[in-house]
Amino acid sequence: MTAKNHSVKTRFAPSPTGYLHIGGARTALFAWAYARRHGGTFVLRIEDTDVARSTPEAVQAILDGMQWLGLAHDEGPYYQMQRMMRYKEVIGQMLAAGTAYHCYTSKEELDALRAEQEAKKEKPRYDGTWRPESGKTLPTPPSGIHPVVRFKNPTAGVVAWDDQVKGRIEIANAELDDFIIARADGTPTYNFCVVVDDWDMGITHVIRGDDHVNNTPRQINLLEALGAPVPRYGHLSMILGDDGTKLSKRHGAVSVMQYDEDGYLPEAVLNYLGRLGWSHGDEEIFSMTQFVEWFDLDHITSSAAQFNTEKLNWLNAHYIKLADDARLGQEIHRRLARQGVENTASPDPGEIAALYKDRVSNLNELADSAHAFYVAPHASAELKAQHLTEAAKSALKDLRSRLASADFSPEVLGKTLKETLAATGLKMPQVAIPLRVVLLGQPQSPAIDRVLAVLGRTEVLRRLDQAL
RNA sequence: GACCCUAUCGUCUAGAGGCCUAGGACAACACCCUUUCACGGUGUGAACCGGGGUUCGAAUCCCCGUGGGGUCGCCA
Numbered sequence A: 001m002t003a004k005n006h007s008v009k010t011r012f013a014p015s016p017t018g019y020l021h022i023g024g025a026r027t028a029l030f031a032w033a034y035a036r037r038h039g040g041t042f043v044l045r046i047e048d049t050d051v052a053r054s055t056p057e058a059v060q061a062i063l064d065g066m067q068w069l070g071l072a073h074d075e076g077p078y079y080q081m082q083r084m085m086r087y088k089e090v091i092g093q094m095l096a097a098g099t100a101y102h103c104y105t106s107k108e109e110l111d112a113l114r115a116e117q118e119a120k121k122e123k124p125r126y127d128g129t130w131r132p133e134s135g136k137t138l139p140t141p142p143s144g145i146h147p148v149v150r151f152k153n154p155t156a157g158v159v160a161w162d163d164q165v166k167g168r169i170e171i172a173n174a175e176l177d178d179f180i181i182a183r184a185d186g187t188p189t190y191n192f193c194v195v196v197d198d199w200d201m202g203i204t205h206v207i208r209g210d211d212h213v214n215n216t217p218r219q220i221n222l223l224e225a226l227g228a229p230v231p232r233y234g235h236l237s238m239i240l241g242d243d244g245t246k247l248s249k250r251h252g253a254v255s256v257m258q259y260d261e262d263g264y265l266p267e268a269v270l271n272y273l274g275r276l277g278w279s280h281g282d283e284e285i286f287s288m289t290q291f292v293e294w295f296d297l298d299h300i301t302s303s304a305a306q307f308n309t310e311k312l313n314w315l316n317a318h319y320i321k322l323a324d325d326a327r328l329g330q331e332i333h334r335r336l337a338r339q340g341v342e343n344t345a346s347p348d349p350g351e352i353a354a355l356y357k358d359r360v361s362n363l364n365e366l367a368d369s370a371h372a373f374y375v376a377p378h379a380s381a382e383l384k385a386q387h388l389t390e391a392a393k394s395a396l397k398d399l400r401s402r403l404a405s406a407d408f409s410p411e412v413l414g415k416t417l418k419e420t421l422a423a424t425g426l427k428m429p430q431v432a433i434p435l436r437v438v439l440l441g442q443p444q445s446p447a448i449d450r451v452l453a454v455l456g457r458t459e460v461l462r463r464l465d466q467a468l
Numbered sequence B: 001g002a003c004c005c006u007a008u009c010g011u012c013u014a015g016a017g018g019c020c021u022a023g024g025a026c027a028a029c030a031c032c033c034u035u036u037c038a039c040g041g042u043g044u045g046a047a048c049c050g051g052g053g054u055u056c057g058a059a060u061c062c063c064c065g066u067g068g069g070g071u072c073g074c075c076a
Helices: A022-037 A056-069 A080-097 A107-119 A190-200 A216-226 A256-261 A266-275 A288-294 A309-322 A325-338 A349-356 A363-374 A381-387 A390-403 A410-424 A428-440 A448-455 A457-467
Strands: A009-012 A041-046 A075-079 A100-103 A148-151 A158-163 A167-172 A180-182 A205-209 A232-236
Touching: A009 A022, A009 A205, A022 A041, A022 A056, A022 A205, A022 A232, A022 A256, A022 A266, A022 A288, A041 A056, A056 A256, A056 A266, A075 A080, A080 A100, A080 A148, A080 A180, A080 A190, A080 A216, A148 A216, A158 A216, A158 A232, A180 A190, A190 A216, A256 A266, A266 A288, A266 A309, A325 A349, A325 A363, A349 A363, A349 A448, A363 A428, A381 A428, A390 A410, A390 A428, A390 A457, A410 A428, A410 A448, A428 A448, A428 A457, A448 A457
Parallel strands: A009 A041, A041 A075, A205 A232
Antiparallel strands: A100 A148, A148 A180, A158 A167
């Protein structure tokens, strides 16, 4: 913390009621990048005050997601449930200062009030029954009822802030009501905890989702009532599903870990997310180092962006091409093991990766391609009928005898193949395609001489003998 | 319903009054490369939501519509 720039401190504050999904991941990425860009501090805060819906599994899932993406926090994770004493202290202070008050209106009365207002097509809001006002006589508190604590929101004027991504936003105080900051059981509510935390933790830039725009004026009022500094706010627009509708489990509101499961590299997801709703001219492909160097709030799009799987696929293909063979080999091993294929030591999965990495756009595809190297595939009857003609078979026999003694380097294998072509008078595809069908169970593959080399003499001969 | 935000190719976007006969990328299509399939390369088609202003000049500024999104909990 010593070398940190204290003029910038951002936070990511998820509530552990589910996994880290793609929208949350982008919010985290932007908050993280902003802190990194300015040499500041990135705080992780777990907002777990909803005891009924928060789970330790969800906390872990969020931590796992952040780790997979490589978004390391500098402070935290803080847990709001561990800060209860502090919240209660501040509530006491506000009550004493008269910036908050007890309200005895019951839930039932509130529901009735809301129903009534909705029937009249009005905006539902608290009616201010228990709000103290100079010269106003308050009702007598009913006995046996635990009151909630409400914030005494200003009634006049506007709350305004220069949103770092959307520009100036103004909301009339008349639109706001006296919201509850502590429940009847004494536990504080969301808007209140956020304010105390942002204040105590010295957050300078609140970068969060669009869905919080309406909370911001309340939080600013609260901060001002507390005499706390008001951070800068930047509200990120939402990510929409592939079909332009709200993100759902069907298309993207799944855990970021699902992307790992589905064969995506974290750097591809990061690059994709970074470019979704943010731009640096025409730049499409950038590392996180580069992203951090370029990142700013001025170039964030203020409208919602539609998620596009095809573009993610393209980036994934790009990063797979760039990835280290050994790393890809491990991915092959891991993914094949999940399918029950354990013996992936020979051939070296890294060598298979080298063969396929520039042909696939997904790690699962890569693993699928590697599968045939470990488990001898069965070509379909149609495929065999189509490609394993008598001419092809005799050519393969010729090749088999040459392969028995040939050196298994791609160079020599290439020459050996040509010898068979010369001996049989066939063209390369007439031999190579049947050979692929026999060896890998399908008519397409990378350069056949390289496939032979990776598969190795023993296995090649075995598969050839099996088929002829 | 009220309030807030928003609107450029199918999609992500560049664009901050003249550089725009609107640029890039994904996707699509065509061609090239090729030992098959891919990769790759080259190219083509494709957009400023509508209407009013302001201005010598508007994709860019203002207003009104319309479309989209968000929020209206003792949830976060």
